[in-house]
Amino acid sequence: MAKSSSQAKKATASGWIGSALEYYDFFIYAQAAALIFPQIFFPSMDPKMAIIASLATYGVGYLARPIGAFVLGHWGDTRGRKNVLLLCMFLMGLSTMAVGLLPTYHDIGIAAPLILVLLRLVQGFAVAGEISGASSMIMEHAPFGRRGYYASYTLQGVQAGQVMAAAVFLPLAYFMPSDMFNDWGWRIPFLLSAFVLVAGFIIRKEVHETPAFVQEEQKDAVAKSPISEAFRYSWKHMVLVMFMALMNVIPVVATVFGAAYAVQPAYGVGFDKSVYLWIPVIGNIVAVLVIPFVGNLSDKIGRRPTMIAGCLGSGLLAFVYLYAISIHNVPMAVAASIVMWGLVYQGYNAVFPSFYPELFQTRYRVSAMAIAQNIGTMLTAMLPALFAAVAPPGSDNIPMVVGGIAFFITCICALAAYLAPETHRLAMEDLGKADAKPMGKDAYEASRQDSLRTVSH
Template sequence: MQQEKQQQEKQQEQQASPIGKIAFAGAIGTTIEWYDFFLYGTAAGIVFDKLFFPKFDSLVGTLIAFATFAIGFVARPLGGIVFGHFGDRVGRKTALVTTMFIMGAGTCLIGVLPTYESIGVWAPVLLVLLRILQGIGIGGEWGGAVLMSVEHAPEGRKGYYGSWPQIGVPAGLMLGTGVFALLSSVLDSEQFLTWGWRIAFLLSAVLVLIGLYIRLQVYETPAFRSVRDQHTRARIPLVELLRTSKVNLLLGMGTRMAEGIAFNTWGVFAIAYTTTELHVPRTHALIGVMAAAAVCVPMIPLWGALGDRFGLLRTFGLGAALFGASAVPAFALFDTGSVLVIGGTLVVTLGLFYGAMYGPQAALYADLFPANVRYSGVSCVYQVSGVVASGCTPLILTALLSAGGGSPWLMVVYIVAMSALSLLCVVLIALRRRRHAPAAASERESHAPVAEVPAQQ
């Protein structure tokens, strides 16, 4: 009777939550979360250095503002560990709803935060604390969002459906920069710095309510229900993850370097670089990034589908290679100072090339770990490596730019080196899978879960 009841429950949930609806819910939810998170990155380069760190010169103020941007990424592993445990023990859906509350609260409070002029040193202190709250929220959110799509998706389509929550990154960036561009165009500089920028942060309250409503309509994933029903949940998922999947964890983090650096180079640092060093008007820089992000949105599921067709690792590796190869021509074109040339360069690098890594990424990382520690696994790969790959990228590039006397070529060396590191990790993952192929065949013959095989050491 109990088995019949569970089977009936699964059938009802599958009927109520078709994969298309789940993928759409993932895309909307992550768009809202990443709007909140990257809004800070946009503001760091054009607002926070002036309002919260005004005692420094322009370059130092920008460096400090980007340092607080990086703090959010430092907090993300904590969110990944905490909600990874929660997601592997209690469920993906519950973790997702909780992280959205946390994220929305942090963003809205930044929107009402007094500036340095009003409360002195407490302004940057509170800004950092709220950035940490944002980091914890997004650190726990990403793993659950992608697993809701990947674990519901049919075999042979996991790359495509897993790419839908990934749309949230460029869509959130597009929405955030779009709001800032609109506010910059309708307000003068004094109005924008005095109160206009706050509108973008307070808008998060409305978006979070929409996201919560959508996510509450989706059921738990079949993979987690199977782990729960078969009583195979890990008692402490992080400990089990480190015991069984250390190599996959490290290699996954290595692949993440090129992807994280690529997005934060073209989507975040480029705004500050073009406005501060090349003196491109702020609104034009924001529109250029927004246009690139708009192109990236449909490209991500396209690259995800290509990953299903040609292989997730091959597609991801191609994206890492394109990122490294495009660095020299991209910065050479930036230095022309032409608004149209810079915008076109961003459309190619961020809009077209970046999705080759980000589209297949969710399914690629999910395949590295067994279901009972998968939330913790994908969260650690994405969030721990993200401290350097994503959070520190604007700070590192700004420091390299300063060390190079304003020349971008030290930054280019860094980008090419990290691209090569990611390519090496892709190759090592492929070699490990070949070595485990006989074990996978043996597991299939004995009807054991094939998904466990890649995680064996």
Template sequence: MAVALAPHSRPTHVVLASLVGTAIEWYDFYIYGIAAALVLGPQFFPGMSDTSAMLAAFATFGVGFIARPIGAALFGHYGDRVGRKKALVISLMLMAIGTFAVGLLPNYESIGIAAPLVLVALRFIQGLGIGGEWGGAALMTAEYAPHKRRGLYVSWAQFGSPAGLLMANGVFLAVRGMMSAEQFADWGWRIPFLLSIVLIVVGWVIRQTLHETPAFEKAQKEGRIERQPLMTIMLRYKRPLFLVAGAYILNNTVFFIVTTYTLAHAKGLPSLGDTTQIALIAQLVGGLTLAVGVVAFSWLSDSIGRKRVILPFYFGWMLWIWPMFWLIDLGTPIAFITAIAIGTFMTSAYGPLGAFMLEQFDTRVRYTGAGVGQQLGSILGGGMAPMIAVQLNAVGGITAVQIYVVTVAIISAGCVMLLRESAALTTDELDDRVPPLGAQVQGEMASMPLALQAEAAG
């Protein structure tokens, strides 16, 4: 009797589902960053100095990054054991809850200290959702991708980041244009959070129609499913785990300095005029340049290798960070928009980094390994970068911020060079073929005398 094969999704369907899902998740994540830079300080931390309120708002922004590796571990465990699709649907719903609730949350004036405390809790929920999202979405496209086109396929999951950035800034810009500055600061900033519910419904419907990946099903049939993926990562894959984290730090650091910190920095440049509107326009232009860069350089990495695409961007940041802030501090709209557009484009290594990080791990732990590695890097990069930049600027001026970026660039470039070049490897060649850790332990126990087996088990 023939055994029915499990249905598979069309690769184009998987790409669409990953793109829509990651765009929605990143929209939710970015609107918080924009709000933190523009309005959350006065709303939830009144009575503080401008710098202190900004630091407090960025601290809540950073909480999301602390939650991200926890989300990556939880959803990675679920995705590596049960399946990629289910983990993706749950992570999307979790993000929806956190984002929509922020739009409804009363401010400090209404409910006192409970307001910032609940804000932190909701930000943590957001972080759990996005932590589980990236690994699963990128992994679905990678495991459906044709050989030597993984970079291009994964780029569409990565494309969700600039797409989310464009949507977030576009919605904020539209809302800001429909009301006065006072109305926007008072209640208008909530609208982008509340609108996210529409996008979430669309993403949920699309993802519900996905099927599991062939690579995961093959691992299931061969009995290569790990019972404890995180434990396996820590025992067998510590080196690639921490190198992936280190490789990701720079791109995340500079991305959030450009897209979040510079919004706050622009508020101190009165010559810009309406700084909020100019900053949002600059971010829109930057999002467009990044959208092009993510896909183009991912495609290129399939031909010439991941490292040959990533490293020039990393070395380039050691130079670009100096003229970027010089342009910003000129205080003219054209100079500011130019600086942000080029700076955002310079984070295009995010495209090939997606496939590069996934390719460092075996199929049975890929969701957990790549997800946790990336999110560990995101804590030190995106989560801490705006706060560090504010504090360094207060102590040593913008030069201190520039030296910070150069230092991170050196560290991350070194990590990239130490990871394996993987663009030409097939999915089977990426796997190490070592038996699952649980199977090894059981095999070792089976060869023990019965007395020792009992002792080991109990």
């Protein structure tokens, strides 16, 4: 028991740190796309079109994610969770450093935004296997009745990475003259990825493979084609995960469109960049504190109730957040961000790392989750550009238009969560089975210890 508990904690720490480091890389791009890229990579365009083009390059990263999910999901189910997480980290770190070294439009013309799009595609490919791999690794180590709690640390790491992504820009935007920041200061967060890559490799290479996957290897039961098995046996659950993953609309509203709406001169709101950057920082700090409590709550009352409440509540609060920006009310915008994103959204965000992998069997768990989740997030990829197109600078009632679209999407997510089966009390070997029945703690632990003894032999 003590050994399995130690392994669960070690896997959780590795998942947390790895996700934080990898999503730091992914989200510094989001910050730069909203704050600086329109001026340095699309300066020849009308300011309104430059904002749309820059936000579209952010979305391009999501377009590559389904492709990455197929490749990296297969790798995780056939080569192991640890191996796929190391591969994801190297691809992400190298592509992020390359963005920091990329010449601007003034230096090489149209080649600059084209290369930028290519590097964003590599980022999207790399991140596609991170959450599914890390969530599966942590969940497969977790003890009975605690999978929601332990797996929630995957997303706590993601939120911490977003805190670092926003926070690293704060001193640069605040202390640097604008010309200096536009010239070379924005590159610093991207080049810091060199340290991210080294630190992540050191941590992840020490992680052991999960008992569930090792047991599959020892029984020579590792799937040869996990993707085809996933579609054959669990396509209905994959469709539900795809719709639930549309909840990515809330971070899009909070950090990407919200940032452009607040700081880009064309919108006329006029929030200072250094002031606005505090909104995602504070919201994510609150999320980091809240996530383990919500994950633990889902172990007690189930995954679906917390998911549904998080979807509907944060969707409604999107109206309030955007309205606060529209009336130039910084304190209200910060408060709305904390409640919408830092608190209510975590009903979804803290729970899906356990809920999604619990819907699938070990043989194809990483593939099924990665493919379904990343198709869903891909569908939200162009939302920043869509929001900017349907509610461009000078439009009337931007909060109602963008907020209405966001709330409609979150209602779809809530319905998908309602239609999914409850999984929080299923035994590991019964996860993903349509006829699985909940079991008690004693029976679960006996089954789990038998599995661990089999692996150790």
